[in-house]
Amino acid sequence: MMSVAWSRVALWCLIFLLPAPILIVVVSSFSEVGYIRFPPGALSLRWYAEFLSDPRWLEGLMISLGLAAAGAVVSTLSAFMAALVVVRSNRRFANVFETAVLMPILFPHAALGVAMLALLSMFKIYGTFAGLLLVHCIITLPYAYRPISVSLRKLDPSMEEASLSLGARNWQTFWRVTVPLVRPGVITALLFSFILSFDEVTVTMFLVGPHVTTLPVQIYSFIQESGTPVVAAISTTLVLFTMLMILLLERIVGLQFFVEPDRPR
Template sequence: MNRSLKLLGIILLCALPAPIFIVIGASFNGGAYIQFPPESVSLRWYLEAFADPRWLDAFLTSFWMAAVTAIITTAVSFLTAYYVLRYAPRIASMLEIAIFSPLFFPHAAMGVALVALIAELGLLGRAPGIILAHLIVVLPFSYRPIYISLRSIDPDLMRAANVLGASEWRALKDIILPMCRSGILTSLLFSGIISFDEVTVTMFLIGPEITTLPVQIFTFIQDRASPVLAAISTISVIVTFLAVLILERVAGLAFFVQRDSSA
């Protein structure tokens, strides 16, 4: 039985990343169509991707929007979690349900709802509108690691600092923030990754003057299945993999599976 389960686990570990390896292999195909295994090895499509300003502009747009989204979401998550744990612990469960509510709805339905909201604000087809939508989408993934990180800090440390004469701001800056560093870093990287790769909601909100890399890929593939798509996808996979690797090495991924001991 154990041997069968081990074999099943190995098969799953090999099968899950198989599509990614196929895309990576197809990106080195020298032919004019996406093909695996490649008929010849070439960097032709990578050169074309870097030479086409549309791809570079879309990549840079996705990158800076993901960075802004990650910073804002992490700041909001930290302040919210700190306030709840210190001043309003009774509403922690209800607030967490509200924050996690975007995960309960299909992204297509969220996209339709956000179109109405963002259009009402006059931000449809503009970067601030897309960033606002991304803030809502990534908030659950940002709040959880910060909340768990703050929850693990002994509240007596804050009380001791106050007794010794430290203001709340100084205690927060010198004690809480350094001890919460792993949770903050986890929030920043994971929020940035999700924002960078978000496509379903973003498709409803882009305009003629701005688009993101995932939406650009989706739009391009409807016209022609060029191997340049495989090259762009491979670059996106590498960027995401490096971010996850940094996250695991520096902070670990336990914040996303660890249960709250107070529950």
């Protein structure tokens, strides 16, 4: 009984301690003074106004949104084609191909950033939006692949067979049966890829240029030179945005598509 009680105490302590740093940042963002402090004292929206009125921050925000949106679409389309090949191929080939798709997860982001720096420099697209888009697609591809792959594995083959037996062509079966049935997995991949791309900083900081810089990288560079609460205000905005995206994801399709379906024995 004593061990169970201590386990519950430890669990509640963990629940309260995990979000504590985020709560400190959120509260500090309402500080009136020109430096981050907790508790903030007098409350003010001064730093949110500065964030929304500074063209440098807004430009970084627009670049991050555009990069995340484009990367999510490209990653999801690529992941869908990859998952389709893996699920409907022989087992040995599928395992090798799936390992290759998931490979970016295995590399440390710092090492991946150095490798991508060499790759983009070789193709002369370093510091460009196209270069960042390519790298973000590589980073988010494994995370887009997973829900689509699970969704395809849950698909009942008899549905497609019934469509074909009723006279539908292969492409008609694909668009009218397969795609609608795996739509929840596709939506999950889109939203999750968008969140990951929008918040990515470790690899991106190796690849940004003077004219293309994402908002997370701007925050990282700014915090090294200045400690004004505008960084806390921006961080709070990003946290709320990410939470809304996750709630939207859960509301629309749920998060069950990251769980491998039970295979028949």
